[in-house]
Amino acid sequence: MSQSHMKLVVAVVQDKDAARLLETLVKRGLQVTKLASTGGFLREGNTTLLIGTPAERVNEALKAIEENCHSRTQLVSPIVPPGGPADAYLPYPIEVKVGGATVFVLDVEEFKKI
Ligand code: 2BA
Numbered sequence: 324m325s326q327s328h329m330k331l332v333v334a335v336v337q338d339k340d341a342a343r344l345l346e347t348l349v350k351r352g353l354q355v356t357k358l359a360s361t362g363g364f365l366r367e368g369n370t371t372l373l374i375g376t377p378a379e380r381v382n383e384a385l386k387a388i389e390e391n392c393h394s395r396t397q398l399v400s401p402i403v404p405p406g407g408p409a410d411a412y413l414p415y416p417i418e419v420k421v422g423g424a425t426v427f428v429l430d431v432e433e434f435k436k437i
Pocket of ligand 1: 361362363366367369419420421423424425
């Protein structure tokens with residue numbers, strides 16, 4: 324794997340999609356690390372996958388992500404800060420669309436297994 328140029332695909336996915344995506348990646352012979360993560364906005368658990376792959380297999384990884392990750396809407400209750408002007412905030416939950424997946428593809432400068 325060290326000869327061809329490597330990429331790192333970082334994918335933030337919903338927990339509900341993570342197990343199936345992981346299975347698909349492993350079945351296709353792609354190597355992956357699963358990290359438990361937390362979304363900054365919702366402050367809820369999500370899953371971050373690190374997929375180190377030869378550049379020519381990035382599209383395969385992206386296809387697996389596309390096939391397994393779905394977007395969902397979630398209701399968020401706006402929190403009124405203590406002492407804040409309560410009437411300036413919406414009193415009802417707002418809908419937020421989460422996912423399919425947020426994906427970063429990075430160049431890997433060096434890849435070593437020691
Ligand atoms: P969260 O930060 O918990 O965001 C969940 C969803 O809430 C987002 O879905 C987006 O639809 C909405 N959202 C986020 N910030 C918002 C804001 N300031 N105002 C209104 N709505 C907002 P996705 O965009 O699909 O993102 C899902 C998760 O992917 C995020 O969870 C975060 O963990 C990660 N993510 C998304 N964009 C990122 C980025 N640029 N850098 C790092 N992580 C990112």
